[in-house]
Amino acid sequence: SETFLQAVVFVEDAYYYRSIQHNIEARHLWLYRKYHSTVVIIFRHTVITLLHLLAFVEYPSSLTITSDPRLQAERTTWPCWLTQLIEFVCLALLLADNSVRAYLVGRYYFVRQIWDMGAILIISISFIDWTVSSALSCQELIRFRRILRPYFILQNSSLMKKIVNCLRRTLPEVMSILLLLALHLYVFTLFGMLLFPVYE
Structure with missing residues (x-):
C-alpha cells in the first residue's frame, strides 16, 4: 500500500542520511526508490568519472607515456569530435539526472537546495563553453568547464x-x-x- 511504501522510503532516507523533503505520492516514491538504487548510483558515478577522465585525452592534453621532461614524448590526444561527443552525452545525462531530482523533490524544495541549483548553473555554463569549444574546433587554450567539473563530485x-x-x-x-x-x-x-x- 501507499502508506507502507512511504514508511519504507522514510526508513531508507534515515538509514542513508537523505533528506525527507520530497514528494510522497506513490508514483513519485516508486521513481524515488529507482533513482536511489545501486544501479543508478553506479551509473551516475561512472558518468562523472568519465567526464573527469576526459581532461587527460582532450586538447591540450598532458598525458604522456613517460614523465621524464628530457624525453619529448608524443601527447595522447583524441579527436575533437569524439571528446566533444562524450562530454555532451555526459552533460546531457547530468542535466537529466538533476531534472529527475527536481521532479522528485518538487520545485519548492529544489530551488532552496544550494547544491542542486549550483549544479544546474554549472551545467548551463558548461554547455555554453562546450558550444564555444565546438565552434573553435577545440583549439582554445582555456576551458572554464574543466575547472567546474569537480563540483559534481561534491554534489553527489x-x-x-x-x-x-x-x-x-x-x-x-x-x-x-x-x-x-x-x-x-x-x-x-x-x-x-x-x-x-x-x-x-
Missing part, C-alpha cells in the same frame, strides 16, 4: 558536502588566527630590524 557525495560545510564554518576562525599570526610576525620583524640593525 554527502561526506564531501559535510567537509565543505565544516570548512565554511571554521574558515573565519582559522583566518582570524592566521591574521593574528601574520600581525605578530610583522611586528616582531620590525622590532628585530630596529634592535639589530645591519651596519655597512
Whole structure:
C-alpha cells in the first residue's frame, strides 16, 4: 500500500542520511526508490568519472607515456569530435539526472537546495563553453568547464558536502588566527630590524 511504501522510503532516507523533503505520492516514491538504487548510483558515478577522465585525452592534453621532461614524448590526444561527443552525452545525462531530482523533490524544495541549483548553473555554463569549444574546433587554450567539473563530485557525495560545510564554518576562525599570526610576525620583524640593525 501507499502508506507502507512511504514508511519504507522514510526508513531508507534515515538509514542513508537523505533528506525527507520530497514528494510522497506513490508514483513519485516508486521513481524515488529507482533513482536511489545501486544501479543508478553506479551509473551516475561512472558518468562523472568519465567526464573527469576526459581532461587527460582532450586538447591540450598532458598525458604522456613517460614523465621524464628530457624525453619529448608524443601527447595522447583524441579527436575533437569524439571528446566533444562524450562530454555532451555526459552533460546531457547530468542535466537529466538533476531534472529527475527536481521532479522528485518538487520545485519548492529544489530551488532552496544550494547544491542542486549550483549544479544546474554549472551545467548551463558548461554547455555554453562546450558550444564555444565546438565552434573553435577545440583549439582554445582555456576551458572554464574543466575547472567546474569537480563540483559534481561534491554534489553527489554527502561526506564531501559535510567537509565543505565544516570548512565554511571554521574558515573565519582559522583566518582570524592566521591574521593574528601574520600581525605578530610583522611586528616582531620590525622590532628585530630596529634592535639589530645591519651596519655597512
